[in-house]
Amino acid sequence: MRPLLAPLAACALVAAAAPAAQATFPPEATGLWVAGSCSEPSELLFVTRSAWARLQANGVQVLRHAERFDRAGTYVLAVGDDAEATRLLFRSTADGLLVRDPPAKMPDASLPGDGPDVAFRRCPSIPVGLAGLHGEGLSFLAALDGIGASCAGDDGAACIARIWAWADVSGDGGLSVAEIARLVRGMAYVGTLTAGSTESELAQAVGAAGVGGIAAAWALLASVDYDGSGTVSREEVAHDRFPPPALGGLPPDAPASDARPPSPAGTVSSGLGALGALLKDVLPLFDRGRP
Secondary structure, three states: OOOOOHHHHHHHHHHHOOOOOOOOOOHHHOEEEEEEOOOOEEEEEEEOOOEEEEEEOOOEEEEEEEEEEEEEOOEEEEEEOOOOOOEEEEEEEOOEEEEEOOOOOOOHHHOOOOOOOEEEEOOOOOOHHHHHHHHHHHHHHHHHHHHHHHHOOOOHHHHHHHHHHHHOOOOOOEEOHHHHHHHHHHHHHHHHHHHOEEHHHHHHHHHHHHHHHHHHHHHHHHHHOOOOOOOEEHHHHHOOOOOOOOOOOOOOOOOOOOOOOOOHHHHOOHHHHOHHHHHHHHHHHHOOOOO
16 A cells, blocks of 8 residues: 555545535434344444445445435435446334345336345444454544535635544544554545455455555654654644645745755655545545536
8 A cells, every 4th residue: 555645635535525415314224234133244234424335244345325315115215326326225114224225127216116125223232353344444434424524615624623533533633643544444444345345355455554554654744743743733734735825925025036946756755745646546435426
């Protein structure tokens, strides 16, 4: 994994992630759902306001972002914005949530059609192995709706603040190496689910991100830890960026020089130098809801 400038990247990349007002799951459908027994789930379903993740035991792990919702009899139809326009039928019951996968060739007008339904329910806990694999990534996925809403406008400071609300585990106002690495792992988890994977592939991707995230964290510290505190603060990330300098022009006493400015490659650390690569790699994962 390339060194990643995770907090800056999140500011830039989730701006398009805010869900459209009409395209949201109802609150009662959101959260973590379990099919089968709580101690041995056959599938986990995680629903946010704008997306759903299907996490099958020893099977496919996939994330889809909802583009639109329609009624289909007693069910709600969610249609993904992926190339296949993945569809999900669901309805709330007294015992939980019923989910149905429509046949690929059945038109929307013919839905909901006949079953089978998969019954999901709430559980007080899930097996330790599943919690270890999915817990951190699902926490980041749940935060993306709020981050996207805050980053959709022009207020960079508000965007950073929302990212910090999730990333600053210790609550001390700065991001440590461990907290930056956690942010990178969360991004890797969401990216891998968006592409679709098996359980083992997901575990490998998150594990690799754990190693790469530590390298990214040290690169970021070398880039913007101006006070040498060993953490990165919101103010350090925002410095010279939110807002950028000279929006109203340079001051009249700005020094003039005919000398060629030094090459950024020679003056900027590897962390900042990785920003372009990060944008190229991760932007498609957050490019949601654009007109």
